[in-house]
Amino acid sequence: MSWLSDGVEVPVVPGRYRMREAATHIAVACGAPDLKNQTMDELSQSADDGTLPVFLNGQLKRYRYRRGAPGGLLIRESLEVYGDDLNEWLVVNEPHCEFRFPVAVDASRQHESPGERRARWLAMLEKEQDRNGRRGGLQRVFEAEKMNHPRLDRSYMGKEIEKARRERAEVGSVPRAREAHDPFGRAVIRHGADDRLVQ
Helix, strand or coil: CEEEECCEEEECCCCEEEHHHHHHHHHHHCCCHHHHHHHHHHHHHHHHCCCCCEECCCCCCEECCCCCCCCHHHHHHHCEEEHHHHHHHHHHHCCCCCCCCCCCCCHHHCCCCHHHHHHHHHHHHHHHHHHHCCCCHHHHHHHHHHCCCCCCCHHHHHHHHHHHHHHHHHHCCCCCCCECCECCCCEEECCCCCCEEEC
């Protein structure tokens, strides 16, 4: 995906979508392809009131979009929005549309250990349940993760989250400095080849 501006091709930042492209995807996924202009207007309104973070093409600093400003209609064509921000917008503005945008895989997660992954999934589930209630929380977290990991199995994820709960209970609630290989902050005593986790 790219945008041609003054003869210079500027790539879209990974994990972001052009607002026009996003509006088209949303309209089609919600079964109303003829309402893509209306969807674009709704996205623009959300960007204008600050509830949808937007960025100028290729830039990393958030842009404060104003609909009535000179050139506002032209600028909105090149605005970019992160997939996770679009997904949050969909939950609020189109709650019956089940479509969600794939989000970019965080580079720091590419080398996470199984323990780190379990702890992250548990944190995601607890955050989701705090926001939207316990019912269906695991399914929502599973669907969000499945976009980046298509072969993920829901029952496996549930078992891993339960394992993370047990690991956290074993450690207790005392916060400790987190080691790269220990997501629950257990202190590591190093004795050469005999490393032990201490609670």
